[in-house]
Amino acid sequence: MPDWKKIVREKLGTLPLTNGRRDEVIEELAQQLESAYEEALAHGVSEQQAMRRSLAQFKDWEKLRRELFHSVEGARLPVWEQNGFFSPRRLPVWTVLGLSALLLALPVSRQALEILPVPGGYPNPKGSQMFSEAALRRIEQSGDKQKYARALAFIALHSSKEDDPRAVQAAEKAIALDPQLTWISAKMSHATYLYPGYDPHPWIERLKAWDPQNAFPYMLEADANVHWWEPPWSQFRGASSGVRGNFAAEPRWRIPMDKAFAAPRIDFYDVQQFALDRQALLEQGLDRPDVLFAAGWSQPVPDLQLITFYEDIQLQDIGETAEKAGRTDEALTAYWSVVRFADRLGASPLDIARFCSNRLHRDAYKHILALLRSKGRADEAGMVDSALSALPRFDYSLERPGYPSVEATATRSAWVMVVSAVFVALLGAAAALWLVFVIVLKWKADLGVSRLLNRLASPLCFAPPSLLLASMALFLGFYPYARSIAQFHSYKELEYGYAPVLMGLYDVTRFGNLNDVWLLHMFWPTVWCALVALVGACVLAWVHSRPRPDRPDAT
Amino acid sequence: MAVAPDRELKKGNAELLILALLEDQARHGYEIGKLIAERSEGVLRFHVASLYPLLYRLERRGWVTGEWEPAGGRRRRYYRLTQTGRKILGKQRSRWRAFSAAVNRIVEVRHA
Numbered sequence: 001m002p003d004w005k006k007i008v009r010e011k012l013g014t015l016p017l018t019n020g021r022r023d024e025v026i027e028e029l030a031q032q033l034e035s036a037y038e039e040a041l042a043h044g045v046s047e048q049q050a051m052r053r054s055l056a057q058f059k060d061w062e063k064l065r066r067e068l069f070h071s072v073e074g075a076r077l078p079v080w081e082q083n084g085f086f087s088p089r090r091l092p093v094w095t096v097l098g099l100s101a102l103l104l105a106l107p108v109s110r111q112a113l114e115i116l117p118v119p120g121g122y123p124n125p126k127g128s129q130m131f132s133e134a135a136l137r138r139i140e141q142s143g144d145k146q147k148y149a150r151a152l153a154f155i156a157l158h159s160s161k162e163d164d165p166r167a168v169q170a171a172e173k174a175i176a177l178d179p180q181l182t183w184i185s186a187k188m189s190h191a192t193y194l195y196p197g198y199d200p201h202p203w204i205e206r207l208k209a210w211d212p213q214n215a216f217p218y219m220l221e222a223d224a225n226v227h228w229w230e231p232p233w234s235q236f237r238g239a240s241s242g243v244r245g246n247f248a249a250e251p252r253w254r255i256p257m258d259k260a261f262a263a264p265r266i267d268f269y270d271v272q273q274f275a276l277d278r279q280a281l282l283e284q285g286l287d288r289p290d291v292l293f294a295a296g297w298s299q300p301v302p303d304l305q306l307i308t309f310y311e312d313i314q315l316q317d318i319g320e321t322a323e324k325a326g327r328t329d330e331a332l333t334a335y336w337s338v339v340r341f342a343d344r345l346g347a348s349p350l351d352i353a354r355f356c357s358n359r360l361h362r363d364a365y366k367h368i369l370a371l372l373r374s375k376g377r378a379d380e381a382g383m384v385d386s387a388l389s390a391l392p393r394f395d396y397s398l399e400r401p402g403y404p405s406v407e408a409t410a411t412r413s414a415w416v417m418v419v420s421a422v423f424v425a426l427l428g429a430a431a432a433l434w435l436v437f438v439i440v441l442k443w444k445a446d447l448g449v450s451r452l453l454n455r456l457a458s459p460l461c462f463a464p465p466s467l468l469l470a471s472m473a474l475f476l477g478f479y480p481y482a483r484s485i486a487q488f489h490s491y492k493e494l495e496y497g498y499a500p501v502l503m504g505l506y507d508v509t510r511f512g513n514l515n516d517v518w519l520l521h522m523f524w525p526t527v528w529c530a531l532v533a534l535v536g537a538c539v540l541a542w543v544h545s546r547p548r549p550d551r552p553d554a555t
Numbered sequence: 556m557a558v559a560p561d562r563e564l565k566k567g568n569a570e571l572l573i574l575a576l577l578e579d580q581a582r583h584g585y586e587i588g589k590l591i592a593e594r595s596e597g598v599l600r601f602h603v604a605s606l607y608p609l610l611y612r613l614e615r616r617g618w619v620t621g622e623w624e625p626a627g628g629r630r631r632r633y634y635r636l637t638q639t640g641r642k643i644l645g646k647q648r649s650r651w652r653a654f655s656a657a658v659n660r661i662v663e664v665r666h667a
């Protein structure tokens with residue numbers, strides 16, 4: 001006769017019932033097996049077959065174990081007693097949890113999570129919100145302490161306001177420490193119209209003295225001297241010729257613009273700012289291409305409207321007038337001055353400068369072509385005509401062959417990233433809860449809330465394996481774009497190689513009013529409400545699970 | 556030929572079957588399983604893996620009590636109805652009668 005109790009004990013394994021109940025259950029099940037065995041023998045089958053028939057009554061001993069515990073105790077089997085594939089007693093759940101943590105700790109995943117648009121974390125062109133006050137203060141203090149000019153220059157470039165005394169002081173200190181950084185004066189003198197009362201001229205004069213061959217400081221000077229959108233100039237707004245005529249007669253505008261058009265080169269210091277931003281971010285441990293990309297938005301660019309005003313003066317007021325008066329050479333000189341300026345402007349990597357250059361070229365060539373043809377200078381006209389025909393249409397899709405497919409791929413990656421990131425967030429929270437619960441249950445199993453924690457922890461065992469899948473999706477979605485900022489050598493590279501996925505992320509998460517109103521203002525309150533609701537649900541479940549003295553037959 | 560009853564139908568009435576078998580006398584688990592099969596002429600067969608968890612659940616609810624008693628040279632755990640269990644049986648039986656009568660009226664009677 002088989003030892004049925006021993007068999008049942010071995011098959012059931014640990015069954016954490018109290019007060020001798022475990023032994024009773026084992027004995028009762030053993031009797032069931034024994035009775036079935038004896039009955040089979042009585043029907044004339046062999047002992048082996050009888051034993052097989054008897055044991056066949058219980059096919060899934062693990063399920064039986066769970067159900068027995070649940071029936072006797074009215075609660076789930078403690079998570080530390082469960083034998084499921086992803087139960088905490090077994091290795092797989094810890095393996096997938098470790099792999100998930102490892103995957104999320106990799107630079108690729110961290111960068112992917114960091115660039116996701118989260119309410120309150122959206123970088124913006126004003127630059128000030130990109131870097132927190134605390135971060136800027138830390139960089140400034142570090143620069144001050146170490147007498148490090150580039151850190152101070154970074155503060156000057158990215159402080160929230162151009163008239164911020166801190167930015168001005170940082171710029172002064174940076175230039176004093178390293179005069180090669182005088183180009184940051186362009187930032188300090190730029191866009192002064194935003195801050196009435198601020199005088200940018202000392203910075204402009206400093207920049208002119210340091211870089212006299214550059215057209216940019218003169219454009220900044222003209223920009224600072226005359227604000228065409230303000231009185232008295234704004235009264236001519238309706239008529240371009242009116243503004244132009246008055247500008248031409250205003251030496252504070254005309255002289256710097258003359259110098260700008262005559263200057264041998266144009267440099268907006270974008271290369272210098274890119275190198276400085278990249279170095280400063282790397283030194284601060286902020287290896288984020290999105291931040292480097294957004295940092296470029298604070299780069300000063302002159303008011304291109306002024307260039308078009310000056311172009312009109314050269315082409316129409318001077319050139320056409322001279323042409324009508326029969327002074328062909330004088331007219332051509334005026335027209336060619338625009339072409340030469342456009343050549344220099346077109347050398348800039350900035351799209352907006354190249355766009356402006358394209359327009360200047362086109363307008364000037366048309367004037368030159370008409371004049372040369374009218375004078376019968378066919379050879380020269382042919383060359384100009386070729387140059388005019390060779391001008392590219394300023395179209396992004398033509399400028400960047402294959403760019404639409406790059407954008408489409410980036411948008412798909414962005415979708416994968418956003419969806420997987422949502423799952424990573426939800427499953428990460430679930431896995432964290434599961435981890436806390438199982439740890440508490442392991443070390444404080446006698447707590448009054450252990451039954452509730454156990455009830456919550458059991459279904460949460462799905463979280464670690466699911467988290468691994470979501471983490472892999474996030475990793476793979478962003479992997480093609482994951483690069484250190486040290487690998488980018490210009491804003492152009494960032495714009496072509498990285499910006500598509502960044503813009504894709506913002507496109508994917510653009511929900512109109514939902515984004516502006518709900519996500520911006522209601523996201524975190526909603527999260528808090530959800531947490532409160534979760535806690536409330538847990539309390540209700542706990543209350544519900546308690547015995548009801550008024551209902552002795554309650555289930 | 557016995558027709559296998561719908562699983563949900565059996566599951567929903569498992570408590571009633573057990574309570575009914577314990578109405579007149581105390582029985583042990585093996586006996587309950589055998590009686591269900593015998594009295595239903597093989598139509599109802601209770602899976603043993605479900606029987607014992609159900610018995611323990613009824614015991615936890617206070618509808619039955621289990622006690623070890625000697626039987627045939629060994630001891631067995633006999634289950635008896637409690638007062639609460641008897642009331643529950645009465646309610647469940649009434650409900651079943653009403654339900655089966657209603658179903659019969661629809662299924663068995665041919666309307667003109």
